[in-house]
Amino acid sequence: MAVHVSGLGSAVAGITLDAPERLNAFGRQDLRDLHRALGACERDPGVRCVVVGGRGRAFCAGADLAFIEEIRRSPAAGRPAALALAPSAVRRLAGLAKPTVAAVRGAAFGGGACIALACDDVVLAEDARLGLVFTSLGLPGGDSAATWLLSRRVGTHRAWQLLAHGAVLTAAQALGLGLADEVVPADRLEDAARERALAYTRRSPAALAATKRQVLRLEGSGAALDRALEEEEAEMAAAFGGPDLAEALAARAEGRDPRWPTPG
Numbered sequence: 125m126a127v128h129v130s131g132l133g134s135a136v137a138g139i140t141l142d143a144p145e146r147l148n149a150f151g152r153q154d155l156r157d158l159h160r161a162l163g164a165c166e167r168d169p170g171v172r173c174v175v176v177g178g179r180g181r182a183f184c185a186g187a188d189l190a191f192i193e194e195i196r197r198s199p200a201a202g203r204p205a206a207l208a209l210a211p212s213a214v215r216r217l218a219g220l221a222k223p224t225v226a227a228v229r230g231a232a233f234g235g236g237a238c239i240a241l242a243c244d245d246v247v248l249a250e251d252a253r254l255g256l257v258f259t260s261l262g263l264p265g266g267d268s269a270a271t272w273l274l275s276r277r278v279g280t281h282r283a284w285q286l287l288a289h290g291a292v293l294t295a296a297q298a299l300g301l302g303l304a305d306e307v308v309p310a311d312r313l314e315d316a317a318r319e320r321a322l323a324y325t326r327r328s329p330a331a332l333a334a335t336k337r338q339v340l341r342l343e344g345s346g347a348a349l350d351r352a353l354e355e356e357e358a359e360m361a362a363a364f365g366g367p368d369l370a371e372a373l374a375a376r377a378e379g380r381d382p383r384w385p386t387p388g
């Protein structure tokens with residue numbers, strides 16, 4: 125299992141993305157494991173806050189290339205279900221009734237950046253990088269609920285700019301934009317994330333859960349977000365079967381700039 129849970133029964137639980145040999149890039153099973161880990165934390169009455177991190181030198185490099193190829197080569201009818209796994213996990217993380225803290229070192233790219241941004245607090249090591257690289261791969265920026273996650277933190281216009289340019293942000297840049305809440309030296313990352321988590325445990329769990337529901341409602345979480353994600357998943361399914369992703373992958377393999385097809 126490439127996602128594991130620690131600290132169940134204690135005030136602060138940890139969810140660790142645990143495939144360092146592939147920079148914690150996720151596949152189909154990893155996303156299912158993340159769902160299960162979130163469910164275990166939510167059901168445990170002793171857990172008051174959850175810290176999400178990655179083992180090794182990266183937080184999460186996004187979707188594993190083998191998973192991308194699997195979806196791209198699958199029949200069109202089978203793509204939406206596979207593409208729904210990442211936004212569904214991100215949506216569940218964002219809506220978790222308990223506070224969440226992301227502890228991010230190294231790369232957090234694509235869907236990995238979305239996992240981090242779905243947390244209530246985002247703590248970055250100084251070496252962290254947030255890569256909002258969907259359009260660089262010829263994919264719509266709505267992958268993994270990115271448009272919603274960015275808009276709730278920085279507004280729709282800045283979200284457009286970041287996604288349109290496939291931005292890769294340093295930790296300092298992310299903090300300046302409001303995409304991170306704290307930047308710390310790499311050797312302080314786990315301690316800083318735990319300190320934030322413990323601060324939440326000094327508040328009423330019921331009050332925090334209710335307040336989180338209220339804020340999420342104001343931010344459009346619920347029926348409006350679900351409808352938006354359904355539309356975005358349909359667009360993603362079309363993109364995975366289209367020529368732009370194929371060209372982006374070929375360009376990456378050949379070490380050149382993509383030659384984007386002319387829309388027709």
